[in-house]
Amino acid sequence: MYVAFDQLPPKARVWIYQASRPLSGPEIVSVMPALAHFADEWTSHGRSLLASAEFLHQHFLVIGLDEDVANASGCSIDASVRFVARLEQELGVTLLDKSQLAFLRAGTVYTVKHTELKAAVAAGTVLADTFYFDNTVATKAELDTHWPRPAGETWLARFFRHEEKNPALA
Template sequence: MYVAFDQLPPEARVWIYQGSRQLTGPEVVGVLPRLARFAEEWTSHGRTLHASAEFLHQQFLVIGLDEGPAGASGCSIDASVRFVAQLERQLGVELLEKSQLAFLHGGTVELLKRSELPAAVANGTIKPETFYFDNTLGTKGELDTKWPRPAGETWLARYFGQAEKNRLLA
């Protein structure tokens, strides 16, 4: 059953898929009916799921599920991943690939390869206060309050400690 994304409760489970590029406005508008249809038809062991899906920042596909009425099963999660793979082909964008990190600079989402992170921290391009889209969040409440948030408050904090140690040794 489709639920408007903003009507999902804070404890609703979310899956965040980061696009390899920002989608255009027409691309997002064009895919909205497919997102609604997926949420409407998504089931788990024959039980209707209360779900939603939308693109945020024209870069992130977020699927939300209110597990109060019914929770996701392995099969239903597999079905959602197949749906995301279909969207990738339709839009010509990678959504399942996880090697890039997304930061917010001047209101724009910028991607950085994970392997480039230590150098970006060392040269000051990425700082603890740089807003980071932590796509490992698990609930709608976290999405609403901690996404994006300063990189130094996420799992990336360890990189800043090492950069500081390197500066002191130099």
Template sequence: MFVSFDQLPAHARIWIYQANRRLTDAELAAVQPALAQFSADWTSHGRALQASAAILHHQFLVIGLDEAIADASGCSIDASVRFVRELEAYWGVTLLEKSQLAFLVNDQVELMDRRELRAAVAEGRLRPDTLYFDNTVAQRGQLAATWPAPAAQTWLARYFQPSVVR
């Protein structure tokens, strides 16, 4: 059963998929019916799921589910991944690739390969206060409160610690 994304409770489980490029306004408008249809049709063992899907910051597909109504099963999660793959093909983007990290810089999403982190910190391109989109956030309430968050307040904090000489 479709519910507006902003109507999902704070405890709703979410999955975040990051596109490898910014989606256009036309792409976003064209996909809205498919997002609503997927959410309306998504089931788990024949039970309707109270779900939603939204595109945030023109670059992130977020699927949300109120697990207090019904949990996602392995089959329903597989169905959501098939839907994500269909969107990848439709847009010509990658959403399931995890090697790129996203930061908010001057109100724009910037992607950085994970292997560039140390150099970016050393060069000052990535600072402790640079906003980072931690796509492991698992609940809608966390999304609203801490996404994006300063890099030093996420798992990236270790990159800002002074080196210990041994």
């Protein structure tokens, strides 16, 4: 059953899918009915799920689920991934690729390949206080309070400690 995203409780589970490029307003508007339909029809073992989906920052598809109503099963999670794959085709973007890390600078989202992160830190393109979209957040509360947050406060902190210990790499 569909619910507005802001009506999901703080402990609702979330899944974040990052687009390979910013989506335009018209693109997002065009898929809103599909997002609502998916959330409305999403089930787990025949039980309706209380769910929502929306795009944030023109880059991130976020699917939320109130697990107090019903938990997602492996099959229902597979169904959500199939839905995301269909959106990829419809929008002409990649949403399931996890190789890009997203950061926020001056109100603009930019990405760095995971394999190029060390070089970006050394070049000063990514700093400990650069806001990072940690797409591993698990709940709506974390999404609301820790997404994005300074890279040095996330799992990326280890990249900055290394730079402090070895200034020759900078």
